[in-house]
Amino acid sequence: MDFSPSPRAAELTEAVRAFVEAEIAPVERRLDARISEARRHGGGADLWRVPDEVRELQRKARAQGLWNLFLPAGHEGPYAERFGTRGGAGLTNLDYAPVAEATGWSSLAPYVFNCNAPDTGNAELLLRYGSPEQRDRWLDPLLDGRIRSAFAMTEPGVASSDATNMQLTAVVDGDDVVLDGRKWWTTGIGHPDCAVLIVMGLSAPDAPKHARHSMVLVPVDTPGVKVERMLDTMGFLDEPFGHGEVSFTDVRVPATHVIAGPGRAFELAQGRLGPGRVHHAMRMIGLAERALHLACERGLSRQAFGKPLADLGGNRERIAEARIAIDSARLLILHAAWKLDRYGAAPTEVSAIKVAAPNVAQQVIDFAMQLHGGAGLSSDFPLAGAWTAARAVRLADGPDEVHKGVVARAELGKHGARR
Amino acid sequence: MDFSPSPRAAELTEAVRAFVEAEIAPVERRLDARISEARRHGGGADLWRVPDEVRELQRKARAQGLWNLFLPAGHEGPYAERFGTRGGAGLTNLDYAPVAEATGWSSLAPYVFNCNAPDTGNAELLLRYGSPEQRDRWLDPLLDGRIRSAFAMTEPGVASSDATNMQLTAVVDGDDVVLDGRKWWTTGIGHPDCAVLIVMGLSAPDAPKHARHSMVLVPVDTPGVKVERMLDTMGFLDEPFGHGEVSFTDVRVPATHVIAGPGRAFELAQGRLGPGRVHHAMRMIGLAERALHLACERGLSRQAFGKPLADLGGNRERIAEARIAIDSARLLILHAAWKLDRYGAAPTEVSAIKVAAPNVAQQVIDFAMQLHGGAGLSSDFPLAGAWTAARAVRLADGPDEVHKGVVARAELGKHGARR
Amino acid sequence: MDFSPSPRAAELTEAVRAFVEAEIAPVERRLDARISEARRHGGGADLWRVPDEVRELQRKARAQGLWNLFLPAGHEGPYAERFGTRGGAGLTNLDYAPVAEATGWSSLAPYVFNCNAPDTGNAELLLRYGSPEQRDRWLDPLLDGRIRSAFAMTEPGVASSDATNMQLTAVVDGDDVVLDGRKWWTTGIGHPDCAVLIVMGLSAPDAPKHARHSMVLVPVDTPGVKVERMLDTMGFLDEPFGHGEVSFTDVRVPATHVIAGPGRAFELAQGRLGPGRVHHAMRMIGLAERALHLACERGLSRQAFGKPLADLGGNRERIAEARIAIDSARLLILHAAWKLDRYGAAPTEVSAIKVAAPNVAQQVIDFAMQLHGGAGLSSDFPLAGAWTAARAVRLADGPDEVHKGVVARAELGKHGARR
């Protein structure tokens, strides 16, 4: 149980931190102001393009080898080397964790480093389970930054916290697989470079519950795929990625587009989600750290009732509680990452951090907002966006309650409970 | 201590409830969809106009006497009669409370009934402290719905939780008063009908701390008044009212525009804020009730893991906690309203409800969001907007911490503490 | 919905308050010291006697008509007049509520005023449902203070939160009823004057679930009744009343000892518990007020780091939160009492206060303990005992979770749920 970053991880984390601060932060401030302007004045359409300065940041990051850092050790084959990761080899989950935290300080950073969801999860899926053809066609350009991808699982008509509820059909019909149904919260579908969706659908309704569904690669321009609308998360559209409601009407793709064969969606989802949840959780830690940082800055620089805000009422206690909560959650995540590296899977630990990280972040950010007064709610600070991000993560990839259920089942299992 | 609505109050509450459900709700759904569309597609500019159907709702409401119901008993002079309140006389705070709760179910309702902040607070101020000229010029058209008004107190450069920090100057110069400085979170300034601002400024820096500031009526078109930008609250601009950042550069108005004479701003603010905080608090209760209502509906109509969502995990416990919290908070507010009616002021009780109501609402809404899954975060349900409204109220009119300070001072005062 | 005490209630509350302060408080301090001494030095046996000075307090209280104040209006027949209540008539639940709060300041007071659990609940049961013979034999001496009684419902072998789990049998056999089984947390059994138990037992296992059990009056000296041991609540034995584990072996009493006839225990329990839960809840409010009072006193009189404790860190915020929580909970209870008076029953509201009151008390007392430092944990202050009392009430008469279930069922019922 060794939580220290290897020298390489420490070096990369430091490089990422420096890049975020020196290169990304100024661009982010300009873009945030532009988004905020667009909201006020109704000119948001161009937010769905990728600004040139972001493309430029990507080029710079890649030139420094800060690219595809998420590629996991042992699964990366020649990819890390081919696609730019400094050092030419993938990182363990434990090594990538502090890098992910560093990218969490900026909502823009993950994309700049080609480490953003859902592309990372999709890439990992192809890396682990994709056929050579699937990899050539989609993984290469993804890692090269030439295309983006989307992930379509949740459905509007059913409680998707129970994934077995999914109703979109993905039926093998001769050499094809045919999809019919509707998805939403399809993240990434709004991106102008989005070329492919990974869609989870029902293939064998009579099979055992966890062998009914398949994951299918669907090119975004396949006839019958229609983005019905883009959804907002508490007013944020998360441009240029976005979250779409997408209908699939008699969508037909070759059966070779099914990843790892029909009926394996649940198995793959487990594999897909473990490392991704560690990334998410560590980015939440980065977000919480940034909020605490802002709270301390504001708390010391503003005065009320004759004192710095930090010295009023319970503010110091809340600063301490934030520090304790963040450090505890970070260690919990590092431990889960370590276990994932060591045993290949750590479902209980991953569910635990899926609960802990966004809740800690949400609480710390709420405090930071309160300390900022009205400013904390406005677009002048990144706190409102950060809060919304944390709130959304409490639902994304399974709500808190489902993950607590996983943890409780494991705990009661030690005492003989079967479920 | 009689908390029951009088027959008239009960009748008005029922009428308001019915109007909200039958008339306002369908319009609100259409407008919410339009706002949501505007956000997605960047056409928000026209949201700053008042839609015809809202003007129509106002006409209908007024025709039914559901107009200016906030006008307080005893202070309304002939206004309630002249400006349409059914029954022709003002309501006590206790009688208005359930009406306010009923309007809280819809973000649009307060405006439809001419009972929206900040116009209600401004109207009360003029009613209590305005000169006959001030009333003729601004109160009459406000109550008539011909103009809107804004309130400018908070400043961007200082911690405004300590109102003595305010730096905008309002200096009497001969027959004029001259304003210089900058305000933000000036609510109502974006409305096309906004005709006047009430601005709080520093007149006598050397006077005792609470006698330094004045409240000045500033017509919105006075030279030197400039809306620098509109602020968003977690992405919501609250069109068509909005919250502006407003600069005042050598703004000169007649000294007769000072309400009740220079140096009385703090005294007036206390008077202005008591009833308004009761209104706000009761609207929060309405909002929380709506969220709980939605949670129950969703909890019973969706299934996961073979059960209605309501029967999963801790959901029933949370429904019970929401019911208990809402009922407790409502009674606390009714008690404060009763005390306000009885004694004219109830600062400790008003601070207590200022803390309790939005926190309860925020917690209940958060639960309702969680139960709705992704839908709860989207614009398909009014929950994200409701949460933001509750979150903002934790800061508006003084942050939680300041109001807790008031309550604690009173409590320790019983034991001899001087401050 | 009128929550104001009637003049009579206000007068009685004031009289009780004054009596508690002037007469009971000094005796209580001496007794607490004696209990504390007994614990240290192992001489606790004599705590199971009633000290003469307590008997003397009872005489004084009765002489002032502060006796049997719990007797409910409308059900008291001639009892209130015969047995000493000042004014000679019973109080409504709403009128008794502030009296109960006043008795809650002292753990000794309820007994001094002949208003202590479980005797009050048992007396009410006999008042409402007892036969004339049952009343003559047990109600008269109870109200006269000549005997005490116990209530036996919970069983050690089953989860008694689900009362239908009860297994002690109470089988009618000719003219007798025969009891076999084991109870615990039989409150009052340790009192030297305890003359009778009301025992809840299973009479008709095949009847509908809520018609299987009976309530039986069992004289404490009936052969086969054995107190196996006295239980402690976090170290407190609650002498001289105590909580016993009691075995019943072939205990035979006349069938006329069944209250209201066999199979009616659940129906009676509902009737018994409504007012009693209001009393409990208001005593919790009294307890919480006392803790807050002590916290303020200590917070102002002790200094650390150059300031009174009250001014350090979040203490003022916590004082405010305590005040808000107490006032909210009190109003919720008064409302439940009012509804109980008005409609005869208010099960949802009573369950709500059963949850709210002890939780608020526990939280306020915990804060007061913390502010007192080590002293707060010791017997030098009544805080440790108060905390334990509040903690126990979270389980007594049904755990929080069961009562939340009642509240949630009612809430979901409004939306059509059947259970």
Next chain:
Amino acid sequence: MDFSPSPRAAELTEAVRAFVEAEIAPVERRLDARISEARRHGGGADLWRVPDEVRELQRKARAQGLWNLFLPAGHEGPYAERFGTRGGAGLTNLDYAPVAEATGWSSLAPYVFNCNAPDTGNAELLLRYGSPEQRDRWLDPLLDGRIRSAFAMTEPGVASSDATNMQLTAVVDGDDVVLDGRKWWTTGIGHPDCAVLIVMGLSAPDAPKHARHSMVLVPVDTPGVKVERMLDTMGFLDEPFGHGEVSFTDVRVPATHVIAGPGRAFELAQGRLGPGRVHHAMRMIGLAERALHLACERGLSRQAFGKPLADLGGNRERIAEARIAIDSARLLILHAAWKLDRYGAAPTEVSAIKVAAPNVAQQVIDFAMQLHGGAGLSSDFPLAGAWTAARAVRLADGPDEVHKGVVARAELGKHGARR
């Protein structure tokens, strides 16, 4: 940052676990029953003796080398070897941490292994700062288990959370030092083997604030030392160690009894408390684990409403929250231990765990109590005692609030704050 136990630590932890389960648990159950009996029947005096079976457990533990395991690596000189630690050398804080957790499952275990507070802290103090004479006279017999010791710091008359408040004087007078004043919560003073107190007193009122106090070794039989009374913690006397209120009247000991010379008490206290707080915190983790273990056992073995308790309402969620909270806190403590080992001191991290550990334990134990119903409050389960222990730790060695202050100061210090 390597949190894994070394092979030796793993082996010792396993041995301690096995010993606790096989040897200590049965004795503990018998003793708990005896204490409980004594409470009921007033025969507690003999609890102040050490039962023969406990002495016997000590002999067995020592024979297995499970003795003085707390002795820290690097400071133990020849002590670990001389006084029985298996392996003959001290453990790092990180290595001792899981051992401490294992001892936390039983309130008796620390004493059996000669690893109980306050003796461990006192021994460490002598180890680090004691003169050879002081070590020979007191450290040797302490480690040999022949004597016990007490620690006297807190005073009844002042808020001792601010240690500079201490008023007992310890004045150097020629070759002597003379003590006058009063202490309480002097832990260990009740033990029949208690031979010496370490007393913190004011020596130089005019010196800088943190150089005024000294630590003095005072033999318990020195004239003028008087145990005024033993204090209880929520009804628990913690026999046979106990917490005393002790008066010092003109107590005269040689000046050579001052540890490390006058004025160094604060410096020494820091050194004394770091490892001790890690021990305390890990024992809290052990306690919380035991409570969770009991909750799961009970939750699966009892039924209500047709289901195991664990499956009712929010119980599974609470089990998950307990697991997450415990694991997070444990990792936080291990990290602090690691830092203490690496840097010799980690005051911020130690303050953080001082806050986190007892709060987590208190919350988990409260849940376990609730799940046990009335049984959870009684002496039939160790939960009431466990809760009290956790509650007391929130005050012992500085209340939560003081430690949060330390953490906040460090956090704000990163942003330039001076205090």
